[in-house]
Amino acid sequence: MKLSGGVEWALHCCVVLTAAAEPVPAARLAELHGVSGTYLAKQLQSLSRAGLVHSVQGKAGGYVLTRSPEEITVLEVVEAVEGPQSTFVCTEIRQRGPMATPPSACTAPCAIARTMFEADKAWRAALRQVSVADLGRMVGTDYEGDVLGQVGKWLSRPS
Numbered sequence: 001m002k003l004s005g006g007v008e009w010a011l012h013c014c015v016v017l018t019a020a021a022e023p024v025p026a027a028r029l030a031e032l033h034g035v036s037g038t039y040l041a042k043q044l045q046s047l048s049r050a051g052l053v054h055s056v057q058g059k060a061g062g063y064v065l066t067r068s069p070e071e072i073t074v075l076e077v078v079e080a081v082e083g084p085q086s087t088f089v090c091t092e093i094r095q096r097g098p099m100a101t102p103p104s105a106c107t108a109p110c111a112i113a114r115t116m117f118e119a120d121k122a123w124r125a126a127l128r129q130v131s132v133a134d135l136g137r138m139v140g141t142d143y144e145g146d147v148l149g150q151v152g153k154w155l156s157r158p159s
């Protein structure tokens with residue numbers, strides 16, 4: 001399984017928004033992370049369509065989380081960017097080739113599909129257990145000092 005870079009960017013933005021006292025413009029988030037503003041804007045739009053962030057219009061506008069960071073899961077962010085579909089797609093390969101199993105005999109998913117679907121469920125369950133607030137706390141332990149406090153101060157400075 002390979003997730004797009006947009007998932008990483010969206011998760012970082014959600015964590016950063018927990019440190020912001022006011023709405024944060026997309027350009028400011030892009031500057032903070034040193035990433036493409038155009039590409040980041042697409043991720044923010046995905047988060048907005050999923051109802052995870054809200055765009056505030058006007059001079060002091062930007063993005064804010066729509067719920068408390070404790071209520072937003074990593075899975076929600078992943079699904080906002082990548083979509084809710086399973087990471088595995090069964091194409092019923094067992095029904096192909098010279099020894100193809102007839103469709104009428106394929107009444108249940110095969111062992112490979114069952115295994116992959118179970119792995120997808122476990123992966124989603126793990127991501128559902130971690131909130132954006134949890135990520136913020138973990139980020140805080142990755143650095144010396146109050147990194148999210150420093151980010152909040154940086155965001156509040158004029159750009």
